[in-house]
Amino acid sequence: MTSQRILIIGATSAVAQGIAQRFAQEGARIFCLARNPEKTEAVATSLGSAFAGSFCYDFTQTDLASEAITKATAALGSIDIALIAHGELLDQIESEHDYAVAYQTFAINQLSVIALLIPLAEQMEQQGCGKIGVITSVAGERGRPRNYTYGAAKGSLNIYLQGLRSTLWGSGVEIYTFKMGPVDTPMTIDHEKNFSFSTVEQVSKIIVKGFESKRYERYVPGYWRFVMFFVRNMPEWLFQQVGFLSGR
Ligand SMILES: NC(=O)c1ccc[n+]([C@@H]2O[C@H](COP(=O)([O-])OP(=O)(O)OC[C@H]3O[C@@H](n4cnc5c(N)ncnc54)[C@H](OP(=O)(O)O)[C@@H]3O)[C@@H](O)[C@H]2O)c1
Structure with a gap:
Protein backbone atom coordinates (compact mmCIF):
# COMPACT_ATOMS: atom_id res chain seq x y z
CA MET A 1 0.00 0.00 0.00
CA THR A 2 1.38 3.47 -0.88
CA SER A 3 1.74 5.87 2.03
CA GLN A 4 -0.83 8.65 2.34
CA ARG A 5 0.28 12.16 1.35
CA ILE A 6 -0.94 14.57 3.97
CA LEU A 7 -0.93 18.37 4.12
CA ILE A 8 -1.28 19.84 7.60
CA ILE A 9 -2.15 23.54 7.66
CA GLY A 10 -1.48 25.21 10.99
CA ALA A 11 0.97 22.44 11.77
CA THR A 12 2.21 23.95 15.04
CA SER A 13 -1.27 23.84 16.62
CA ALA A 14 -1.52 21.39 19.49
CA VAL A 15 -4.42 19.51 17.87
CA ALA A 16 -2.68 19.48 14.46
CA GLN A 17 0.45 18.01 16.04
CA GLY A 18 -1.59 15.23 17.66
CA ILE A 19 -3.18 14.46 14.29
CA ALA A 20 0.12 14.60 12.39
CA GLN A 21 1.67 12.14 14.85
CA ARG A 22 -1.14 9.67 14.24
CA PHE A 23 -0.80 9.95 10.46
CA ALA A 24 2.99 9.55 10.81
CA GLN A 25 2.49 6.33 12.81
CA GLU A 26 0.38 5.03 9.92
CA GLY A 27 3.31 5.63 7.54
CA ALA A 28 2.10 8.86 5.92
CA ARG A 29 4.28 11.57 4.36
CA ILE A 30 3.46 14.98 5.76
CA PHE A 31 3.95 18.51 4.44
CA CYS A 32 3.47 21.32 6.96
CA LEU A 33 2.20 24.86 6.47
CA ALA A 34 2.66 27.05 9.53
CA ARG A 35 3.51 30.57 10.63
CA ASN A 36 6.52 30.17 12.87
CA PRO A 37 9.74 28.63 11.40
CA GLU A 38 11.29 27.66 14.77
CA LYS A 39 8.15 25.89 15.98
CA THR A 40 7.83 24.22 12.57
CA GLU A 41 11.40 22.96 12.89
CA ALA A 42 10.44 21.29 16.18
CA VAL A 43 7.38 19.70 14.52
CA ALA A 44 9.62 18.44 11.69
CA THR A 45 11.95 16.81 14.20
CA SER A 46 9.06 15.14 16.02
CA LEU A 47 7.70 13.75 12.72
CA GLY A 48 11.06 12.22 11.75
CA SER A 49 11.07 10.43 8.39
CA ALA A 50 7.36 11.25 7.85
CA PHE A 51 8.24 14.93 7.37
CA ALA A 52 8.14 15.87 3.68
CA GLY A 53 8.82 19.61 3.91
CA SER A 54 7.30 22.87 5.05
CA PHE A 55 6.47 26.43 4.07
CA CYS A 56 6.00 29.20 6.61
CA TYR A 57 4.00 32.40 6.29
CA ASP A 58 1.40 34.36 8.20
CA PHE A 59 -1.84 32.95 6.77
CA THR A 60 -3.48 36.39 6.82
CA GLN A 61 -1.11 37.19 3.93
CA THR A 62 -3.70 35.58 1.71
CA ASP A 63 -1.83 36.38 -1.52
CA LEU A 64 0.64 33.61 -0.53
CA ALA A 65 -2.00 30.87 -0.19
CA SER A 66 -1.76 29.68 -3.82
CA GLU A 67 2.02 29.47 -3.66
CA ALA A 68 1.77 27.52 -0.40
CA ILE A 69 -0.51 24.89 -1.98
CA THR A 70 1.73 24.70 -5.08
CA LYS A 71 4.79 24.05 -2.87
CA ALA A 72 2.96 21.37 -0.88
CA THR A 73 1.77 19.65 -4.07
CA ALA A 74 5.26 19.74 -5.58
CA ALA A 75 6.77 18.17 -2.46
CA LEU A 76 4.13 15.46 -2.02
CA GLY A 77 3.36 14.69 -5.69
CA SER A 78 -0.35 15.01 -4.95
CA ILE A 79 -2.40 15.53 -1.81
CA ASP A 80 -4.60 12.75 -0.41
CA ILE A 81 -5.71 14.57 2.73
CA ALA A 82 -5.45 18.24 3.73
CA LEU A 83 -6.34 19.35 7.24
CA ILE A 84 -6.85 23.05 8.04
CA ALA A 85 -6.26 23.46 11.76
CA HIS A 86 -5.09 26.99 12.47
CA GLY A 87 -7.14 29.49 14.43
CA GLU A 88 -6.95 32.16 17.07
CA LEU A 89 -9.31 33.23 19.83
CA LEU A 90 -8.78 36.97 20.19
CA ASP A 91 -10.20 39.04 23.04
CA GLN A 92 -13.99 39.08 22.66
CA ILE A 93 -14.63 42.38 24.45
CA GLU A 94 -11.90 44.14 22.43
CA SER A 95 -13.48 42.80 19.25
CA GLU A 96 -16.77 44.46 20.24
CA HIS A 97 -15.19 47.92 20.49
CA ASP A 98 -12.28 47.84 18.06
CA TYR A 99 -13.04 46.99 14.45
CA ALA A 100 -9.37 46.07 13.88
CA VAL A 101 -9.70 43.21 16.40
CA ALA A 102 -13.01 42.06 14.89
CA TYR A 103 -11.43 42.16 11.42
CA GLN A 104 -8.36 40.23 12.59
CA THR A 105 -10.63 37.56 14.11
CA PHE A 106 -12.26 37.08 10.70
CA ALA A 107 -8.96 37.43 8.80
CA ILE A 108 -7.41 34.52 10.72
CA ASN A 109 -10.39 32.25 11.37
CA GLN A 110 -12.38 32.72 8.17
CA ALA A 115 -7.89 31.74 0.66
CA LEU A 116 -6.39 28.26 1.16
CA LEU A 117 -9.55 26.32 0.28
CA ILE A 118 -9.74 27.89 -3.20
CA PRO A 119 -6.36 26.61 -4.52
CA LEU A 120 -6.68 23.37 -2.51
CA ALA A 121 -10.07 22.51 -4.00
CA GLU A 122 -8.77 23.34 -7.50
CA GLN A 123 -5.73 21.10 -6.96
CA MET A 124 -7.87 18.20 -5.76
CA GLU A 125 -10.39 18.65 -8.58
CA GLN A 126 -7.48 18.35 -11.04
CA GLN A 127 -6.35 15.19 -9.24
CA GLY A 128 -9.93 13.88 -9.34
CA CYS A 129 -9.69 12.84 -5.69
CA GLY A 130 -8.71 14.01 -2.22
CA LYS A 131 -10.13 14.93 1.17
CA ILE A 132 -10.14 18.34 2.81
CA GLY A 133 -10.97 18.65 6.52
CA VAL A 134 -11.43 21.90 8.42
CA ILE A 135 -11.61 22.25 12.20
CA THR A 136 -14.40 24.65 13.10
CA SER A 137 -16.04 24.97 16.51
CA VAL A 138 -19.19 24.46 18.54
CA ALA A 139 -18.82 28.22 19.16
CA GLY A 140 -20.06 28.63 15.57
CA GLU A 141 -23.47 27.15 16.36
CA ARG A 142 -25.00 29.92 18.47
CA GLY A 143 -23.74 33.41 19.26
CA ARG A 144 -22.82 33.78 22.92
CA PRO A 145 -21.46 36.88 24.72
CA ARG A 146 -18.30 34.92 25.61
CA ASN A 147 -17.01 34.43 22.06
CA TYR A 148 -19.46 35.50 19.37
CA THR A 149 -16.97 37.26 17.07
CA TYR A 150 -14.83 34.11 16.84
CA GLY A 151 -18.05 32.04 16.72
CA ALA A 152 -19.37 34.06 13.78
CA ALA A 153 -16.13 33.49 11.84
CA LYS A 154 -16.20 29.75 12.54
CA GLY A 155 -19.96 29.45 11.95
CA SER A 156 -19.74 31.10 8.53
CA LEU A 157 -17.05 28.59 7.63
CA ASN A 158 -19.52 25.79 8.36
CA ILE A 159 -21.84 27.28 5.72
CA TYR A 160 -19.00 27.82 3.24
CA LEU A 161 -17.91 24.20 3.67
CA GLN A 162 -21.47 22.94 3.13
CA GLY A 163 -21.57 24.78 -0.19
CA LEU A 164 -18.14 23.58 -1.25
CA ARG A 165 -19.06 19.99 -0.31
CA SER A 166 -22.17 20.11 -2.51
CA THR A 167 -20.32 21.78 -5.37
CA LEU A 168 -17.68 19.05 -5.38
CA TRP A 169 -20.09 16.18 -4.70
CA GLY A 170 -19.41 13.35 -7.14
CA SER A 171 -16.07 14.83 -8.24
CA GLY A 172 -14.05 12.52 -5.99
CA VAL A 173 -13.16 15.42 -3.65
CA GLU A 174 -14.63 15.15 -0.15
CA ILE A 175 -15.06 18.02 2.30
CA TYR A 176 -15.11 17.32 6.04
CA THR A 177 -16.21 19.73 8.78
CA PHE A 178 -15.03 18.96 12.30
CA LYS A 179 -17.05 21.01 14.80
CA MET A 180 -14.88 20.72 17.84
CA GLY A 181 -15.76 21.31 21.49
CA PRO A 182 -13.29 22.81 23.99
CA VAL A 183 -9.87 21.16 24.16
CA ASP A 184 -7.03 21.68 26.61
CA THR A 185 -4.44 23.40 24.35
CA PRO A 186 -2.50 26.70 24.33
CA MET A 187 -5.63 28.33 22.84
CA THR A 188 -7.55 27.70 26.06
CA ILE A 189 -4.66 28.11 28.49
CA ASP A 190 -6.47 30.87 30.41
CA HIS A 191 -9.82 29.07 30.49
CA GLU A 192 -11.01 27.40 33.64
CA LYS A 193 -11.03 23.69 32.85
CA ASN A 194 -14.15 21.62 33.51
CA PHE A 195 -15.81 18.39 32.38
CA SER A 196 -16.51 19.85 28.93
CA PHE A 197 -12.82 19.85 27.95
CA SER A 198 -11.32 17.06 25.85
CA THR A 199 -7.67 16.16 25.45
CA VAL A 200 -5.60 16.49 22.27
CA GLU A 201 -5.26 12.71 22.21
CA GLN A 202 -9.05 12.19 22.24
CA VAL A 203 -9.85 14.69 19.49
CA SER A 204 -6.89 13.69 17.28
CA LYS A 205 -8.05 10.09 17.23
CA ILE A 206 -11.63 11.10 16.30
CA ILE A 207 -10.48 13.43 13.49
CA VAL A 208 -8.04 10.94 11.92
CA LYS A 209 -10.75 8.23 11.95
CA GLY A 210 -13.29 10.80 10.76
CA PHE A 211 -11.55 11.06 7.38
CA GLU A 212 -12.52 7.40 6.75
CA SER A 213 -16.13 7.70 7.86
CA LYS A 214 -17.99 9.50 5.03
CA ARG A 215 -19.77 11.47 7.75
CA TYR A 216 -18.87 14.83 6.38
CA GLU A 217 -20.03 17.01 9.26
CA ARG A 218 -19.32 15.78 12.74
CA TYR A 219 -18.96 17.02 16.26
CA VAL A 220 -15.69 16.27 18.04
CA PRO A 221 -16.25 14.48 20.41
CA GLY A 222 -19.59 13.14 19.16
CA TYR A 223 -21.64 13.92 22.29
CA TRP A 224 -21.54 17.64 21.32
CA ARG A 225 -24.14 16.77 18.70
CA PHE A 226 -26.74 16.29 21.47
CA VAL A 227 -25.55 19.24 23.56
CA MET A 228 -25.61 21.58 20.56
CA PHE A 229 -29.04 20.36 19.47
CA PHE A 230 -30.40 21.85 22.71
CA VAL A 231 -28.19 24.95 22.66
CA ARG A 232 -29.11 25.74 19.04
CA ASN A 233 -32.82 25.22 19.50
CA MET A 234 -33.29 26.79 22.92
CA PRO A 235 -35.77 29.70 22.66
CA GLU A 236 -34.23 33.10 23.33
CA TRP A 237 -36.21 33.70 26.58
CA LEU A 238 -34.87 30.43 28.02
CA PHE A 239 -31.34 30.97 26.69
CA GLN A 240 -31.21 34.29 28.56
CA GLN A 241 -32.07 32.53 31.86
CA VAL A 242 -29.18 30.07 31.57
CA GLY A 243 -26.18 31.97 32.93
CA PHE A 244 -23.45 29.66 31.69
CA LEU A 245 -24.73 30.13 28.12
CA SER A 246 -25.79 33.77 28.04
CA GLY A 247 -23.21 35.17 30.49
CA ARG A 248 -19.70 36.39 29.83
N1 LIG B 1 -8.73 24.50 21.77
C1 LIG B 1 -10.04 24.58 21.71
O1 LIG B 1 -10.74 24.59 22.74
C2 LIG B 1 -10.75 24.64 20.38
C3 LIG B 1 -12.14 24.40 20.34
C4 LIG B 1 -12.80 24.41 19.12
C5 LIG B 1 -12.10 24.66 17.97
N2 LIG B 1 -10.75 24.91 18.03
C6 LIG B 1 -10.06 25.13 16.76
O2 LIG B 1 -9.18 24.03 16.61
C7 LIG B 1 -8.05 24.42 15.82
C8 LIG B 1 -6.78 24.01 16.54
O3 LIG B 1 -6.69 24.76 17.74
P1 LIG B 1 -5.67 24.44 18.92
O4 LIG B 1 -6.48 24.34 20.14
O5 LIG B 1 -4.77 23.30 18.52
O6 LIG B 1 -4.88 25.81 18.98
P2 LIG B 1 -3.36 26.22 19.26
O7 LIG B 1 -2.57 25.09 19.80
O8 LIG B 1 -3.45 27.48 20.03
O9 LIG B 1 -2.84 26.51 17.79
C9 LIG B 1 -3.32 27.57 17.03
C10 LIG B 1 -2.57 27.51 15.71
O10 LIG B 1 -3.03 28.53 14.84
C11 LIG B 1 -1.88 29.15 14.26
N3 LIG B 1 -2.16 30.50 13.83
C12 LIG B 1 -2.83 31.48 14.49
N4 LIG B 1 -2.83 32.60 13.76
C13 LIG B 1 -2.15 32.32 12.61
C14 LIG B 1 -1.83 33.09 11.46
N5 LIG B 1 -2.18 34.37 11.33
N6 LIG B 1 -1.12 32.48 10.48
C15 LIG B 1 -0.74 31.20 10.59
N7 LIG B 1 -1.03 30.42 11.65
C16 LIG B 1 -1.72 30.99 12.65
C17 LIG B 1 -0.86 29.14 15.39
O11 LIG B 1 0.44 29.40 14.90
P3 LIG B 1 1.68 29.75 15.88
O12 LIG B 1 2.17 28.44 16.43
O13 LIG B 1 2.64 30.41 14.98
O14 LIG B 1 1.14 30.65 16.95
C18 LIG B 1 -1.05 27.71 15.89
O15 LIG B 1 -0.42 26.79 15.06
C19 LIG B 1 -8.23 25.91 15.57
O16 LIG B 1 -8.86 26.10 14.33
C20 LIG B 1 -9.17 26.34 16.67
O17 LIG B 1 -9.88 27.51 16.31
C21 LIG B 1 -10.07 24.89 19.20
Whole structure:
Protein backbone atom coordinates (compact mmCIF):
# COMPACT_ATOMS: atom_id res chain seq x y z
CA MET A 1 0.00 0.00 0.00
CA THR A 2 1.38 3.47 -0.88
CA SER A 3 1.74 5.87 2.03
CA GLN A 4 -0.83 8.65 2.34
CA ARG A 5 0.28 12.16 1.35
CA ILE A 6 -0.94 14.57 3.97
CA LEU A 7 -0.93 18.37 4.12
CA ILE A 8 -1.28 19.84 7.60
CA ILE A 9 -2.15 23.54 7.66
CA GLY A 10 -1.48 25.21 10.99
CA ALA A 11 0.97 22.44 11.77
CA THR A 12 2.21 23.95 15.04
CA SER A 13 -1.27 23.84 16.62
CA ALA A 14 -1.52 21.39 19.49
CA VAL A 15 -4.42 19.51 17.87
CA ALA A 16 -2.68 19.48 14.46
CA GLN A 17 0.45 18.01 16.04
CA GLY A 18 -1.59 15.23 17.66
CA ILE A 19 -3.18 14.46 14.29
CA ALA A 20 0.12 14.60 12.39
CA GLN A 21 1.67 12.14 14.85
CA ARG A 22 -1.14 9.67 14.24
CA PHE A 23 -0.80 9.95 10.46
CA ALA A 24 2.99 9.55 10.81
CA GLN A 25 2.49 6.33 12.81
CA GLU A 26 0.38 5.03 9.92
CA GLY A 27 3.31 5.63 7.54
CA ALA A 28 2.10 8.86 5.92
CA ARG A 29 4.28 11.57 4.36
CA ILE A 30 3.46 14.98 5.76
CA PHE A 31 3.95 18.51 4.44
CA CYS A 32 3.47 21.32 6.96
CA LEU A 33 2.20 24.86 6.47
CA ALA A 34 2.66 27.05 9.53
CA ARG A 35 3.51 30.57 10.63
CA ASN A 36 6.52 30.17 12.87
CA PRO A 37 9.74 28.63 11.40
CA GLU A 38 11.29 27.66 14.77
CA LYS A 39 8.15 25.89 15.98
CA THR A 40 7.83 24.22 12.57
CA GLU A 41 11.40 22.96 12.89
CA ALA A 42 10.44 21.29 16.18
CA VAL A 43 7.38 19.70 14.52
CA ALA A 44 9.62 18.44 11.69
CA THR A 45 11.95 16.81 14.20
CA SER A 46 9.06 15.14 16.02
CA LEU A 47 7.70 13.75 12.72
CA GLY A 48 11.06 12.22 11.75
CA SER A 49 11.07 10.43 8.39
CA ALA A 50 7.36 11.25 7.85
CA PHE A 51 8.24 14.93 7.37
CA ALA A 52 8.14 15.87 3.68
CA GLY A 53 8.82 19.61 3.91
CA SER A 54 7.30 22.87 5.05
CA PHE A 55 6.47 26.43 4.07
CA CYS A 56 6.00 29.20 6.61
CA TYR A 57 4.00 32.40 6.29
CA ASP A 58 1.40 34.36 8.20
CA PHE A 59 -1.84 32.95 6.77
CA THR A 60 -3.48 36.39 6.82
CA GLN A 61 -1.11 37.19 3.93
CA THR A 62 -3.70 35.58 1.71
CA ASP A 63 -1.83 36.38 -1.52
CA LEU A 64 0.64 33.61 -0.53
CA ALA A 65 -2.00 30.87 -0.19
CA SER A 66 -1.76 29.68 -3.82
CA GLU A 67 2.02 29.47 -3.66
CA ALA A 68 1.77 27.52 -0.40
CA ILE A 69 -0.51 24.89 -1.98
CA THR A 70 1.73 24.70 -5.08
CA LYS A 71 4.79 24.05 -2.87
CA ALA A 72 2.96 21.37 -0.88
CA THR A 73 1.77 19.65 -4.07
CA ALA A 74 5.26 19.74 -5.58
CA ALA A 75 6.77 18.17 -2.46
CA LEU A 76 4.13 15.46 -2.02
CA GLY A 77 3.36 14.69 -5.69
CA SER A 78 -0.35 15.01 -4.95
CA ILE A 79 -2.40 15.53 -1.81
CA ASP A 80 -4.60 12.75 -0.41
CA ILE A 81 -5.71 14.57 2.73
CA ALA A 82 -5.45 18.24 3.73
CA LEU A 83 -6.34 19.35 7.24
CA ILE A 84 -6.85 23.05 8.04
CA ALA A 85 -6.26 23.46 11.76
CA HIS A 86 -5.09 26.99 12.47
CA GLY A 87 -7.14 29.49 14.43
CA GLU A 88 -6.95 32.16 17.07
CA LEU A 89 -9.31 33.23 19.83
CA LEU A 90 -8.78 36.97 20.19
CA ASP A 91 -10.20 39.04 23.04
CA GLN A 92 -13.99 39.08 22.66
CA ILE A 93 -14.63 42.38 24.45
CA GLU A 94 -11.90 44.14 22.43
CA SER A 95 -13.48 42.80 19.25
CA GLU A 96 -16.77 44.46 20.24
CA HIS A 97 -15.19 47.92 20.49
CA ASP A 98 -12.28 47.84 18.06
CA TYR A 99 -13.04 46.99 14.45
CA ALA A 100 -9.37 46.07 13.88
CA VAL A 101 -9.70 43.21 16.40
CA ALA A 102 -13.01 42.06 14.89
CA TYR A 103 -11.43 42.16 11.42
CA GLN A 104 -8.36 40.23 12.59
CA THR A 105 -10.63 37.56 14.11
CA PHE A 106 -12.26 37.08 10.70
CA ALA A 107 -8.96 37.43 8.80
CA ILE A 108 -7.41 34.52 10.72
CA ASN A 109 -10.39 32.25 11.37
CA GLN A 110 -12.38 32.72 8.17
CA LEU A 111 -10.73 34.61 5.29
CA SER A 112 -7.32 32.93 5.51
CA VAL A 113 -9.09 29.55 5.43
CA ILE A 114 -11.09 30.46 2.32
CA ALA A 115 -7.89 31.74 0.66
CA LEU A 116 -6.39 28.26 1.16
CA LEU A 117 -9.55 26.32 0.28
CA ILE A 118 -9.74 27.89 -3.20
CA PRO A 119 -6.36 26.61 -4.52
CA LEU A 120 -6.68 23.37 -2.51
CA ALA A 121 -10.07 22.51 -4.00
CA GLU A 122 -8.77 23.34 -7.50
CA GLN A 123 -5.73 21.10 -6.96
CA MET A 124 -7.87 18.20 -5.76
CA GLU A 125 -10.39 18.65 -8.58
CA GLN A 126 -7.48 18.35 -11.04
CA GLN A 127 -6.35 15.19 -9.24
CA GLY A 128 -9.93 13.88 -9.34
CA CYS A 129 -9.69 12.84 -5.69
CA GLY A 130 -8.71 14.01 -2.22
CA LYS A 131 -10.13 14.93 1.17
CA ILE A 132 -10.14 18.34 2.81
CA GLY A 133 -10.97 18.65 6.52
CA VAL A 134 -11.43 21.90 8.42
CA ILE A 135 -11.61 22.25 12.20
CA THR A 136 -14.40 24.65 13.10
CA SER A 137 -16.04 24.97 16.51
CA VAL A 138 -19.19 24.46 18.54
CA ALA A 139 -18.82 28.22 19.16
CA GLY A 140 -20.06 28.63 15.57
CA GLU A 141 -23.47 27.15 16.36
CA ARG A 142 -25.00 29.92 18.47
CA GLY A 143 -23.74 33.41 19.26
CA ARG A 144 -22.82 33.78 22.92
CA PRO A 145 -21.46 36.88 24.72
CA ARG A 146 -18.30 34.92 25.61
CA ASN A 147 -17.01 34.43 22.06
CA TYR A 148 -19.46 35.50 19.37
CA THR A 149 -16.97 37.26 17.07
CA TYR A 150 -14.83 34.11 16.84
CA GLY A 151 -18.05 32.04 16.72
CA ALA A 152 -19.37 34.06 13.78
CA ALA A 153 -16.13 33.49 11.84
CA LYS A 154 -16.20 29.75 12.54
CA GLY A 155 -19.96 29.45 11.95
CA SER A 156 -19.74 31.10 8.53
CA LEU A 157 -17.05 28.59 7.63
CA ASN A 158 -19.52 25.79 8.36
CA ILE A 159 -21.84 27.28 5.72
CA TYR A 160 -19.00 27.82 3.24
CA LEU A 161 -17.91 24.20 3.67
CA GLN A 162 -21.47 22.94 3.13
CA GLY A 163 -21.57 24.78 -0.19
CA LEU A 164 -18.14 23.58 -1.25
CA ARG A 165 -19.06 19.99 -0.31
CA SER A 166 -22.17 20.11 -2.51
CA THR A 167 -20.32 21.78 -5.37
CA LEU A 168 -17.68 19.05 -5.38
CA TRP A 169 -20.09 16.18 -4.70
CA GLY A 170 -19.41 13.35 -7.14
CA SER A 171 -16.07 14.83 -8.24
CA GLY A 172 -14.05 12.52 -5.99
CA VAL A 173 -13.16 15.42 -3.65
CA GLU A 174 -14.63 15.15 -0.15
CA ILE A 175 -15.06 18.02 2.30
CA TYR A 176 -15.11 17.32 6.04
CA THR A 177 -16.21 19.73 8.78
CA PHE A 178 -15.03 18.96 12.30
CA LYS A 179 -17.05 21.01 14.80
CA MET A 180 -14.88 20.72 17.84
CA GLY A 181 -15.76 21.31 21.49
CA PRO A 182 -13.29 22.81 23.99
CA VAL A 183 -9.87 21.16 24.16
CA ASP A 184 -7.03 21.68 26.61
CA THR A 185 -4.44 23.40 24.35
CA PRO A 186 -2.50 26.70 24.33
CA MET A 187 -5.63 28.33 22.84
CA THR A 188 -7.55 27.70 26.06
CA ILE A 189 -4.66 28.11 28.49
CA ASP A 190 -6.47 30.87 30.41
CA HIS A 191 -9.82 29.07 30.49
CA GLU A 192 -11.01 27.40 33.64
CA LYS A 193 -11.03 23.69 32.85
CA ASN A 194 -14.15 21.62 33.51
CA PHE A 195 -15.81 18.39 32.38
CA SER A 196 -16.51 19.85 28.93
CA PHE A 197 -12.82 19.85 27.95
CA SER A 198 -11.32 17.06 25.85
CA THR A 199 -7.67 16.16 25.45
CA VAL A 200 -5.60 16.49 22.27
CA GLU A 201 -5.26 12.71 22.21
CA GLN A 202 -9.05 12.19 22.24
CA VAL A 203 -9.85 14.69 19.49
CA SER A 204 -6.89 13.69 17.28
CA LYS A 205 -8.05 10.09 17.23
CA ILE A 206 -11.63 11.10 16.30
CA ILE A 207 -10.48 13.43 13.49
CA VAL A 208 -8.04 10.94 11.92
CA LYS A 209 -10.75 8.23 11.95
CA GLY A 210 -13.29 10.80 10.76
CA PHE A 211 -11.55 11.06 7.38
CA GLU A 212 -12.52 7.40 6.75
CA SER A 213 -16.13 7.70 7.86
CA LYS A 214 -17.99 9.50 5.03
CA ARG A 215 -19.77 11.47 7.75
CA TYR A 216 -18.87 14.83 6.38
CA GLU A 217 -20.03 17.01 9.26
CA ARG A 218 -19.32 15.78 12.74
CA TYR A 219 -18.96 17.02 16.26
CA VAL A 220 -15.69 16.27 18.04
CA PRO A 221 -16.25 14.48 20.41
CA GLY A 222 -19.59 13.14 19.16
CA TYR A 223 -21.64 13.92 22.29
CA TRP A 224 -21.54 17.64 21.32
CA ARG A 225 -24.14 16.77 18.70
CA PHE A 226 -26.74 16.29 21.47
CA VAL A 227 -25.55 19.24 23.56
CA MET A 228 -25.61 21.58 20.56
CA PHE A 229 -29.04 20.36 19.47
CA PHE A 230 -30.40 21.85 22.71
CA VAL A 231 -28.19 24.95 22.66
CA ARG A 232 -29.11 25.74 19.04
CA ASN A 233 -32.82 25.22 19.50
CA MET A 234 -33.29 26.79 22.92
CA PRO A 235 -35.77 29.70 22.66
CA GLU A 236 -34.23 33.10 23.33
CA TRP A 237 -36.21 33.70 26.58
CA LEU A 238 -34.87 30.43 28.02
CA PHE A 239 -31.34 30.97 26.69
CA GLN A 240 -31.21 34.29 28.56
CA GLN A 241 -32.07 32.53 31.86
CA VAL A 242 -29.18 30.07 31.57
CA GLY A 243 -26.18 31.97 32.93
CA PHE A 244 -23.45 29.66 31.69
CA LEU A 245 -24.73 30.13 28.12
CA SER A 246 -25.79 33.77 28.04
CA GLY A 247 -23.21 35.17 30.49
CA ARG A 248 -19.70 36.39 29.83
N1 LIG B 1 -8.73 24.50 21.77
C1 LIG B 1 -10.04 24.58 21.71
O1 LIG B 1 -10.74 24.59 22.74
C2 LIG B 1 -10.75 24.64 20.38
C3 LIG B 1 -12.14 24.40 20.34
C4 LIG B 1 -12.80 24.41 19.12
C5 LIG B 1 -12.10 24.66 17.97
N2 LIG B 1 -10.75 24.91 18.03
C6 LIG B 1 -10.06 25.13 16.76
O2 LIG B 1 -9.18 24.03 16.61
C7 LIG B 1 -8.05 24.42 15.82
C8 LIG B 1 -6.78 24.01 16.54
O3 LIG B 1 -6.69 24.76 17.74
P1 LIG B 1 -5.67 24.44 18.92
O4 LIG B 1 -6.48 24.34 20.14
O5 LIG B 1 -4.77 23.30 18.52
O6 LIG B 1 -4.88 25.81 18.98
P2 LIG B 1 -3.36 26.22 19.26
O7 LIG B 1 -2.57 25.09 19.80
O8 LIG B 1 -3.45 27.48 20.03
O9 LIG B 1 -2.84 26.51 17.79
C9 LIG B 1 -3.32 27.57 17.03
C10 LIG B 1 -2.57 27.51 15.71
O10 LIG B 1 -3.03 28.53 14.84
C11 LIG B 1 -1.88 29.15 14.26
N3 LIG B 1 -2.16 30.50 13.83
C12 LIG B 1 -2.83 31.48 14.49
N4 LIG B 1 -2.83 32.60 13.76
C13 LIG B 1 -2.15 32.32 12.61
C14 LIG B 1 -1.83 33.09 11.46
N5 LIG B 1 -2.18 34.37 11.33
N6 LIG B 1 -1.12 32.48 10.48
C15 LIG B 1 -0.74 31.20 10.59
N7 LIG B 1 -1.03 30.42 11.65
C16 LIG B 1 -1.72 30.99 12.65
C17 LIG B 1 -0.86 29.14 15.39
O11 LIG B 1 0.44 29.40 14.90
P3 LIG B 1 1.68 29.75 15.88
O12 LIG B 1 2.17 28.44 16.43
O13 LIG B 1 2.64 30.41 14.98
O14 LIG B 1 1.14 30.65 16.95
C18 LIG B 1 -1.05 27.71 15.89
O15 LIG B 1 -0.42 26.79 15.06
C19 LIG B 1 -8.23 25.91 15.57
O16 LIG B 1 -8.86 26.10 14.33
C20 LIG B 1 -9.17 26.34 16.67
O17 LIG B 1 -9.88 27.51 16.31
C21 LIG B 1 -10.07 24.89 19.20
